[in-house]
Amino acid sequence: MLLASACAAGPQVTGAPTPPTTTQETSAPASKPAQTGNVMMSGNIKQVASMPRTAPLNGEDDINTDLAFQGDYAYVGNFGGFTVYDISEPAKPEIVSQVSCPAQQNDVTVYQNLLILSIDEPRGGPECDSKDGPRAWEGLRIFDITDKKSPQYVGAVKTECGSHTHTMVPNGESLYVYVSSPGPEPESETCPPPHELIQIVEVPLKAPQSAKIVAKPDIFPERQHSDLASGCHDITAYPEKKLAAAACFGDGVLLDISDPVSPKVLQQLTDTENFQIWHSATFNNDGTKVVFSDELGGGGQATCDRNTPPTKGANAVYDLVGGKLERRGYFKIPREQQENENCVAHNGSLIPVPDKDIMVQSWYQGGVSVWDFTDSSSPKEIGFFERGPHPEPAIAGSWSAYYYNGYIYSSDIMEGLDVLEINDPLTDPAKKVKMDDFNVQTQKSY
Template structure:
C-alpha cells in the first residue's frame, strides 16, 4: 500500500499526477493483447452468487471462515496487512502489531497470540524461529514501546516465535527510509533480507538523500540480535526515477533459480542473485504509458514468466471502473525468453467497482497447480480474484470473492490473498481474516501440494 506510507513523497502534486493517470486514454495500437473482458460483467467460468451478508462469490468459491478484528487491533488505524505461514500457523501483520493463528483446522482458525508493536506497515515474514516486521514510518526507537515523539528510527524488527503463544522481541536494524516491504534470501546459517523502501525525504533524520535502491541486512541465525546492514546496492544506477519516489516497493526472490524481480518506483528490474549480497541487473523494464507504481512481482513455477502489478492510485483510488484503461492498475504478464522479459498481455478484474471503492492490483501468490500458471490476488475492495495466465496473452479470471462497498466509504478491502495447503487466506484491512476454498477442475490439483511454510516474497518450486 502506498497512499499511507510514502509520507512526504506523495505530495499533493503527486496525487494530481495519479488522478491524471486514471483518466488516460486506451493503449496505443501494436501493444500486446489484453485479456478479452468487459468491465460490466464477470468473465469467470462460474456464475456469481450473493450471500445475506453482502458477500458475492463465483459459484466455485466459498467462504469457510471469517474472524473479525479484535482488541487491541480493532481501532480506526489498526490496518491489517500482509500474511506469512509456517506449519499449522498463520502470521498476520497489522499497523498495531501482529497476530498468530492456529490454522490446523482451516475452517476453524483460532488466535494464538496478538503482539502489540505499532509500526507502519508491519509487513511480516517468518523463517525458522524468527519473525521479521517492516517499519516504514519514523518512531522514537526500535522497541515496541516506541512513540512518535522523536521520530528518529525506522527499519526492521526481529522476534523469536519459537513459542507461538509468547513471541519475544530480540532486536532491530535501522535502515535508510525504513522498510516498506522486505524479502528473505536464506543462505545456510545466514538469512539475508532485502529491504525495499521509498525515498528520499531531504528534511528527514531517517531518510536523507541520496536514497540507495535497496539495502541488504544480514541476520546470523545463531545470533539474530547482531543483525546489520551489509550492503546498499544501487541495482540500477541509470534508472528513470518516478515522480513519486526512488527506491523499490517490493522484491520477489526465487533463490533456487538464482533470480529476483524488483518492482520499483518507475521500473521493473530482473536480477541475478547468485551472490545474494551482490545482485546483478539482468534487465530493466520501463512502461511510462501503462504503469504508475510497479508494486510487486511473481514468477511462475518454472521461472519462465513474471507477473508485475501496477498499484495505480496507491491503493486509495477507485481504478477498477470503466473510466480507467484495463492496462492501468492491472497486471502485466511477461515471458522470459532467452534471458529477457517480453511483454505478452494484461489482466484486470472484469467486475466494475463503484466510484467510492478503492480497487487496484495488490498482493497475490501462485496456486500450485503443476503445468498451469494460476494466481490468487487481492484487489482491495475489488475483493479476491483467481486467474489463469497459462496463456500469457489471454489471461482470464476463473473465480472471485468480494464484499460490497464499505460503509462509510474508506480505504478497505483485501490487502493480501494467498493460497496455502488447500485454502485461500485473505487479510482484509478492516474486516479481519477470511478463509476461502475454491473447488474447480483447474485448481483442484493444488490440493495435493503440501507446503511446510510460505512467504510470498521468497518463492520455492513445487
C-alpha cells in the same frame, strides 16, 4: 502498498481467542454468483471462516496488512502489531497470541524461529513502546516465535527510509533480508536523498540480535522514471533459480542473485504509458514468466471502473525469453467497482497447479480474484470473492490473498482474516501440494 506520507524488552502480548464466523452456503453456478449479505462470490468459491480484528489490534488505525505461514500457523501483520493464528482447522481459525507493536506497514515474514516486521514510519526507537522522543528510527524489528503464545522481541535494524516491504533469501547460517523502501524525503532525518538503492541485512540465525546492514547495492543502471518515489517497493526472490524480480516504483528490474549480497542487474523495464507504480512481482513456477502489478493511485483510489483503461492498475505478464523479459498481456478484474471503492492490483501468490500458471490476488475493495495466465497473452479470471462497498468512506478490502495448503487466506484491511475454499477442476490438483511454510516474496518450486 498504501503509499502514505510497542517491542522492547517486552511487547504487549495477548491471547484471547475469538470464535470465527463461518458460512456454509452451497455455491451457486459460476454464471450466477452467490451473494450473502454484502458478500458475493463465484460458484466455485466458498467462504469457510471470517475472523474479525480484535483488541488490542482493532483500533481505527489498526488495519490488517500482509500474511505469512508456517506449519499450522498463519501470521497476520497489522499497523498495531501482529496476530498468530492456529489454522490446523482452516474453517475454525483460533487466535494464539496478539503482539501490540505499532508502526506503519508491519509486513511480516517468518523463517525457522524468527519473525520479521517491516517498519515504514519514523518512531521514537526500535522498541514496541517507543512512543516518546524524536522520531528518528525506522527499519526492521525481529522476534523469536519459538513460543507462539509469547513471541519475544530480540532486536532491530535501522534502515534508510525504513522498510516498506522485505524479502528473505536464506543462505546457510545466515538469512539475508532485502529491504525495499520508498524515498527520499529531503527534510527527513531517516530518509535523506538520494535513494537509488536497496539495502541488504544479514541476520545470523544463531544470533539474530546481531543483525546488521551488509550491502547497499545500487540496482538502477538508469535513473527511475517515477515522480512518486525512488528505491523499490517490493522484491520477489526465487533462490532456486538464482533470480529476483524487483518492482521499483518507476521500473521493473530482473536480478541475478547468485551472490545474494551482490545482486546483478539483468534487465531494467520501464513503461510510463501503462504503469504508474511498479508494485510487486511474481514468478511462475518454472521461472519462465514474471507478473508485475501496477498499483495506480497507491491503493487509495477507485481504478476498477470504466473510466480507467484495462492496462492501468492491472497486471502485466512477461515471458522470459533468452534471458530477457518480453511483455505478452494484461489482466484486470472484469467486475466494475463503484466510485467509492478503492480498487487496484495488490498482493497475490501462485496456486500450485502443476503445468498451469494460476494466481490468487487481492484487489482491495475489488476483493479476491483467481486468474489463469497459462496463456500469457490472454489471461482470464476463473473465480472471485468480494464484499460490497465499505459502509463508510475508507481504505478497505483485501490487502493480501494467498493460497496455502488447500485454502485461500485473505487479510482484509478492516474485516480481519477470511478463509476461502476454491473447488474447480483447474485448481483441484493444488490440494495435493503441501507446504511447510510460505512467504510469498521468497518463492519455492512445487
